[in-house]
Amino acid sequence: PEIDTRPFLVNDAGTIVLVSFNTGHYYVLTTAGSVVDLGTNAVRDIGNDDTMIGYRSGSPGAALFWAAPTSPPEELPPLDSARSASASVFQGPDVVGWAEDAVGRWAVRWANSAEGWSVHRIALLPPGASGPGGMNSAGRLSLGLYEPSSVQYGWEHRPAVWDPPYTQPPVNLPTVSGTAGSTGPVLEDGTVVGVVTAN
DSSP states (O other): OOTTEEEEEEOTTOOEEEEETTTOOEEEEOTTSOEEEOTTOEEEEEOTTSOEEEEEOSSSOEEEEESSTTSOOEEOOOSSTTSOEEEEEEETTEEEEEEEOSSOEEEEEEEEETTEEEEEEEEEOOTTOEEEEEEOTTOOEEEEEEOGGGGGGTOSEEEEEEOTTOOSOOEEOOOSSSSOEEEEEEOTTSOEEEEEOOO
C-alpha cells in the first residue's frame, strides 16, 4: 500500500483494514501476511469471520458485503434501485446501514436467509442526518446530525443517539470543544464509541 495508508479496522483474528488518504483505496492485510487491494470500495466494518461490509460510491451508490477479503463484493438489495444505500455495521448476523427511497433516507437492516439478503426499514432518518454509525440489540442508533457550526472544526455533523420507538428527536452527545464529531458502534450497555474534535 501507499505510504499514507493507515489502519482503521481490526478483528479478533488479526485481519486489518487500511485506507489510503491519498488515493482513497482500501486494503486488507490478512493474517497470512498478504495484502488485498479493494480499490475505492469502502469498508465500514469487519466481522471476526473476515466478512466485511461497506459501500461503493456512485449514482446510485451501493451497499456491499464481502464473504471474505479475497471474494468479490456482493451488492445488498436497496430500497429503490435508482437510489443509494450503504452498509455501516454488523449486528449479529444482520447488517445495519441506510438506504434511500422516494420518501427519504432510512436506517435499515439487511437480513440473510436461504433465499438471500432482504432489506427492512428501521426508521426514517431526520433531514441531514448521517449514519447510522452503530446500533445495539436494544435498538439505540448512533447518528451524526448536520450542524453548520461544526464546519469550522472540519466536520459537518455532531454526534447523537436515537432510541426506539424513534418518535422523539435524536439526542445530541457532549463534545470536548465546539459541536463536531462522529459516531461509531453502540455497545450493549448503550455506550456510544466515536470521535470528537478536541480543539
